[in-house]
Amino acid sequence: MSVSVKDVAAAAAVSVGTVSNVLNRPDKVAPATVARVQAAIDRLGFVRNDAARQLRAGRSRSIGLVVLDSANPFFAEVARGAEERAAREGMAVLLGNSDQTPSRERAYLELFREQRVNGVLLTPTDLEASAVRRLADSGIPLVIVDGELPGGGVPSVAVDDVQGGMLAVAHLLEQGRRRIAFIGGPQSIRQVADRLEGARRALAGVPEATLEVIELDALTVLHGRDAGEEIARRDAADRPDAVFCANDLLAVGVLQGTAILGEVRVPEDLALIGYDDIDFAQSAVVPLSSVRQPARAIGAAAVELLLEALESEGAAIRHVRFQPELVVRASTGP
């Protein structure tokens, strides 16, 4: 059916061993022979069978990536960063979505193990789960993405969400705001909990400031819009003068929710800041202040850590921690 090394060997009048050497260690083969074999390869259209290579050599050329939802702009960028970095090593990325469901996560991890991926990048659905730890111990290199396994032992790349929350609220306080509201999704999501914790810490130094926590079920534009409308309907006296949203989608929603009633102006009556700095933030009607996370760099770094782990078996476990960055735009402007 398809052309194999054997065919190439015959065509070039050498042994299969030599063809393999041309493929993998051309410097060990006489230049004239390399040329002859190369010519045969081109002529026959030979394509190396990675399955056989993998079987014999042990190594594979793909890595698995499991995220919560690749359609979310943040994770889409993370995936993009991972893909780019992997491509530079000639590796491919297998993409899986867990949708926050442990069973789907498990299914993907199993599939990836069968495929003998070089390693797995995982945004775990549940960091406490011993399943993750077991996976890490099972021999397949693992890197935690956008999180950190309590107790260490597994390389990870994360952004300091507590710090990010502090940045956001400190900025609001600096603008003279004192009645702060935090709008966020289920607190079971670590990212949300950490950002709230950061907000609390920023407030610690300003006794006269207050924090209202508005908890939602999900981090979507529509949820944000509802929250925004609710705020806009309040008496001016009950209204916060600043809102920190757990992500940009929520913030965009709040922007719309308040705009609908038309009474609350951003930023005059209500300062608004989001999180992630997704592409759209800078292009919102009122350009949105936000806390930037280097999504692409996160993906690239995760691959980097994986490569390190592969390179030097049993070396020191590294944790990459990015610092979030405050991006000030009109929505909190003076």
Place this chain on the structure above:
Amino acid sequence: MSVSVKDVAAAAAVSVGTVSNVLNRPDKVAPATVARVQAAIDRLGFVRNDAARQLRAGRSRSIGLVVLDSANPFFAEVARGAEERAAREGMAVLLGNSDQTPSRERAYLELFREQRVNGVLLTPTDLEASAVRRLADSGIPLVIVDGELPGGGVPSVAVDDVQGGMLAVAHLLEQGRRRIAFIGGPQSIRQVADRLEGARRALAGVPEATLEVIELDALTVLHGRDAGEEIARRDAADRPDAVFCANDLLAVGVLQGTAILGEVRVPEDLALIGYDDIDFAQSAVVPLSSVRQPARAIGAAAVELLLEALESEGAAIRHVRFQPELVVRASTGP
């Protein structure tokens, strides 16, 4: 190192052939034996080596997907749809981004061939390229995504962009608009060209209506914003009364560009319609009318066609063509 069928066979006191049968045709094995082997598998933590399976059996369990840019919301959704459908078959998706660069496209296709993927889903950078045709002839099943290879012969899933363009402009005309502008990226992108063609056709029946074409270099929010500002700066007499954008990102940009000067109101002075109906469209400040493309369904259908092609070698080549759907919101509202 790792547990193989041989180990399982020994542990369960059967032959390797039987273990393989348990794995692949459990109905051909006595129930008691199945149970015994299954127990051994669980106890030893055996994970099937897909490379070996693939080598011997020929089939693989992954499919390749090459899109222009997976960070673009439309393609992110397409990828998501493909991933979901593939997962149901126990297959994994290898994700590649060509960034509209033929050389990157080629590199991925080569990598995927080496990996012996089951097939490739491709959004080609250049539909004319004979490279695509050669690929299709090279034995590896191919499905064109969001496009159609002129001359047929390759299964494809597409959306009728001409029809979509017609829908959009017909709607604008129906609203009484007569001075239409089309804003779009490089015409070399087939999707853009087709949508413009659709606009032209819709106008054919209304002699007194005019069409202005504003060509941009890319389909981004920022490009759209520039175009919007330019329009807003014009004298009212030179201004179009409706704009059809080649995608939603552009439309969002136009919305902002016109808002900045504050003189042109949407939809009163300017009706605005986009394309793709990305998630954000319904949540824009002025909710955006758009032409919906079923992105997820497109991805799923592509996998479907690939499965068909694998199933019935040499059967009829199918083309799935989705109909675009007009979504009317406030930006073109009465």
Place this chain on the structure above:
DNA sequence: ATCCAGCCGTGAATCGTTTCAAACTGTAAT
């Protein structure tokens, strides 16, 4: 009793590559 038909299970051959010890070649040193 004998035969036959189903079931089950066996084990060697096979897929296409990599790897490695051994063979070969030609040149330099003794």
Place this chain on the structure above:
DNA sequence: ATTACAGTTTGAAACGATTCACGGCTGGAT
């Protein structure tokens, strides 16, 4: 002439699963 040696090339073993022709066994029909 012999030995040493480095540079090349060879060929067979190995990786771990699937496949398939074949043999053993069981139980019912003749």
